[in-house]
Amino acid sequence: MRKILSSAVLVLALCVPPALAANPRNEAKGQVKFGIEVAQKGLWKAALFHWEKAAEIDPTYAAAFNNLAVAYEHEGLFEKARKAYDTAISLDPKNASIRQNYEFFKEINDRASRRNTR
């Protein structure tokens, strides 16, 4: 019984304090969350603003850069999108979602920049 209670306390100790503590990651997470909410309502410019802020607050937060890249793509800002994807991948190289986004982006970017002028 005591063991069960102590493991519950341990789980709480591991996860809740970081969520409550005021640090750059939490502040950036708030911006990212709000950005997702407005992006899902089609307000991409507002989302872009929040994700830019998140990336500024916590430059090690891969999700912020991933979302930022998606927003740049949506605005047709391909060079900025590429840089944001590069940063996201360098921060979280094993993240399959970021890699998948980047592959789709590359396909469209190649199509846009391809000049078949011969």
Next chain:
Amino acid sequence: MIARAAATLVSVFAVLAVASCGAAIYETPIETPIQPKLDTSPFQRVLVVGFVAGGTEDVDSNLETVRLLRSQLRTKSNMRVIEADAVSLLETPPPQASSGADGKPAVIIDPKTLPRQIRDEKDLEAYNYLFENPDYWKKLGDEFQAPLIVTGTVLFTPYSRTGFVQRENEAVDAYGRRTVEPTRTYMERKGFILRPKFVFIDGRTGAVLHSEIFREEVLYNPNQETPALSSYFELMDRLIPGFLGTLSSQKIRGLRILLR
């Protein structure tokens, strides 16, 4: 009793843990804008003149291409499409340039040396000089109030290829169960290659603004009887987005994953 409460507490904490520690993903649709390759803002009108066409005689590639591009431009561009007879550049080639593009001396071509029937890309190359004649295109542009002129070459040729083709064979076993097995068969397939080159000319100056070559091919199984005209439209359907993408912006729809 206490043990059950404690177990419930642990599971609640576990859910909380996943919620606060795990990364949430949101799949969202996006529309990526792609800018046109050509700035068409100076033009209110577009004239699809005609094409140097060759290949199979089953399809009048010049006439069909003119018709198709005009109908596409009518619905998918902001420019007014000029209705004029399609010019057969092969039968009535424009006069040769007195001066070439960019002030270079004109290349004089003896019309007798030009192939009368276009069979391949080499035959078409002989007609490239047509597009380097700013005086001619400017004069044509003046007639139609300085439109954007669309011209070029179209080669639509029969084509065949022999090789292994993967097919799925359906079989029913002794117990009446259906199975599908991929099998590789060596066969000759026939089809067509469509290779248009679109040349965009400024009707105000006669200068070439942009040119672009496309290539698409289709192959059919031996038991398939597909008319040449159907193949032509099948291949043109694939090329048209690229052609339109030169003149107007496009939006590409896709899905991306947002992370938290």
